[in-house]
Amino acid sequence: MDKQTQTEIEAAAFRRMLEHFDNRKDVQNIDLxxxxxxxxxxxxxxYRAAAEERGVEMDYEQAREVIYGEPYNSWKxxxxxxxxxxxxxxxxxxxxGK
Known part of the structure; x- marks a missing residue:
């Protein structure tokens, strides 16, 4: 598999994980x-760290909005x-145990 295809598959899996989290709002963070x-x-x-490693400025709240699908305080x-x-x-x- 070439690198571009791998990246596309990983991105698709990530988007599917976010969709799954969005559909399972009943699962609390502490449970996770x-x-x-x-x-x-x-x-x-x-997510924020990966963005910053690639030169994209992003604060924690912006990253949370990507993951939660809305501002964190609203979701919370x-x-x-x-x-x-x-x-x-x-x-x-x-x-x-850590």
Whole structure:
């Protein structure tokens, strides 16, 4: 596979992942952190870093808007729930292994 095709496939997979996250707003970031070790905010940071490595200036909020599909505060107000004590305990347990 040539490099251009690989890049196009990776970009398509990334867009599909964002679409999946958009369709699964019920999945909270803390759940993602517990299960996968990353969340939408992590992905926003990686997106921003990749942009800056390529000379594209982007702040964290701009990157979040790409990942969340809308301004983060708007998404948070509509979809983010307060973490339960159980979720917080699970999250803490996963962090101890790092």
């Amino acid at each position: 952190m517990i299960m996968a070790g990353f969340c939408r905010n992590c992905l926003s940071k990686w 107000d509509k979809y983010q729930e307060k973490a339960t004590p159980e979720q917080l305990a699970q999250f803490e347990a996963t962090q101890k």
